[in-house]
Amino acid sequence: MSSYDHHLSRRAFGSAVGVTAAAAAAGLGAAGPARAAQEAGPGEREFRAARGRPGRRPNILFILGDDLGWADLSSYGSPHIKTPNLDRLARQGVRFTDAYAGSATCSPTRFSLYTGRYPGRTKGGLAEPIADRSAGLEPTHPTLASLLRDSGYATALIGKWHCGYLPDYSPTRSGWDEFFGNFGGALEYYSKLGLGGEYDLYEGDAAYKDLRYYTRILTERASAYVSRDHGGRPWLLNMNYTTPHWPWIADGDTEESAEVERRIKAGDARALWHQDGGSVEKYRQMVEDLDRSVGEVLKALKRSGQENDTLVFFASDNGGERFSYNWPLSGNKASLQEGGIRVPTLVRWPARVDGGQVSHVPVVTPDWTATLLELAGARPHPAYPLDGVSLAGYLLRGEEPPAHDLFWRVRGERALRRGDWKYYRGKGGRDQLFHLAGDLREQADKAALEPALLGRLRAAWEKTDAGLLPYPG
Structure with missing residues (x-):
């Protein structure tokens, strides 16, 4: 399994967040309100x-x-x-x-x-x-x-x-x-x-x-x-x-x-x-x-x-x-x-x-x-x-x-989250890939940089979708 497919362990994630929180406490950086809410307050x-x-x-x-x-x-x-x-x-x-x-x-x-x-x-x-x-x-x-x-x-x-x-x-x-x-x-x-x-x-x-x-x-x-x-x-x-x-x-x-x-x-x-x-x-x-x-x-x-x-x-x-x-x-x-x-x-x-x-x-x-x-x-x-x-x-x-995997489907859109990675297709029909740990706003599309990962997540979404009822009309 690719490292991109792994969930971070609680210990590893806690260590990473702890470093960030410690830096903020030391005055090394100011986090905005929503960013602060992501970390331990x-x-x-x-x-x-x-x-x-x-x-x-x-x-x-x-x-x-x-x-x-x-x-x-x-x-x-x-x-x-x-x-x-x-x-x-x-x-x-x-x-x-x-x-x-x-x-x-x-x-x-x-x-x-x-x-x-x-x-x-x-x-x-x-x-x-x-x-x-x-x-x-x-x-x-x-x-x-x-x-x-x-x-x-x-x-x-x-x-x-x-x-x-x-x-x-x-x-x-x-x-x-x-x-x-x-x-x-x-x-x-x-x-x-x-x-x-x-x-x-x-x-x-x-x-x-x-x-x-x-x-x-x-x-x-x-x-x-x-x-x-x-x-x-x-x-x-x-x-x-x-x-x-x-x-x-x-x-x-x-x-x-x-x-x-x-x-x-x-x-x-x-x-x-x-x-x-x-x-x-x-x-x-x-x-x-x-x-x-x-x-x-x-x-x-x-x-x-x-x-x-x-x-x-x-x-x-x-x-x-x-x-x-x-x-x-x-x-x-x-x-x-x-x-x-x-x-x-x-x-x-x-x-x-x-x-x-x-x-x-x-x-x-x-x-x-x-x-x-x-x-x-x-x-x-x-x-x-x-x-x-x-x-x-x-x-x-x-x-x-x-x-x-976390799976969603609505008319005209699809999404799947695996670990920190999210596959998303909006109403424009373009497949996108976001690394949420560093891009919570979903603005840096990594699809071209990680085509194999994109393909795996898309295939996982389509496998789940195939088992659901089709939308009428």
């Missing part, structure tokens, strides 16, 4: 073996932000957005610098999380994203929730589903005991009107009336769930916020909300896109509100006495949108450039994993599905093999992380 250290203590199966609180950019958190380098609660979560656990969403838009990533497989394995996952009632996550397909429920977990999904509409598709048909939230890809935060003008807030499969600010409602529900007595059973809560997805409406923006609602009711099919609204300042308010909301849920978890035995996971469903701070990444949501798929990712489990750590291991959404199933003592369904690999050994036993 104040109070952080390179990832090492976990404490190794035995313990009960963890509760799992899996929190997703919506369209949150990789550098939108203070701990990832944002110069103007303050996220003290998520920064605290990072300090208490492991912050991943090279973590990716399963796709570049909302619903395919959710498919990859819930199934542990590439979105292209299922018909519903081919929609990028789901925009009508023609497709969804088939209730017969095993999911993270159904597999955990079968192994004794209580399961709930609060917030954005975006994996199909009633009457055929619903979280309660796919393994979640409870559902409270919206079915579609976006909704107006006060009126709860969705992309088609329909009312879109449900408890189970029945509409639920509440015209308060949506993020407040979801936070109350999540806080109540983590505080509840689950009869001694461990639990899984998928907490899917819509923040900071458009429309650009912060808590208290009732006049702007009323105007967007008026336009929806008047038949403006693009009203929710809110392309004439928003600003960097409004976006800041929304992200900081997301941070406060996560903080409230974590406080409720701590008050319940379950904090120590609960694995908390935080990430975004894809890269940032038009007001996100993505520097130095290129591209944003819907693109397979780094800005469209690299996402902030935090993991905390006080009972088993030391805090204050940073990991540079490349990971992608289906890996977390495999990891959570192993930690929960649940087995994948043999007829639906996972595409992700479990990081349980890495997190808990100090094992080397499994070396595997």
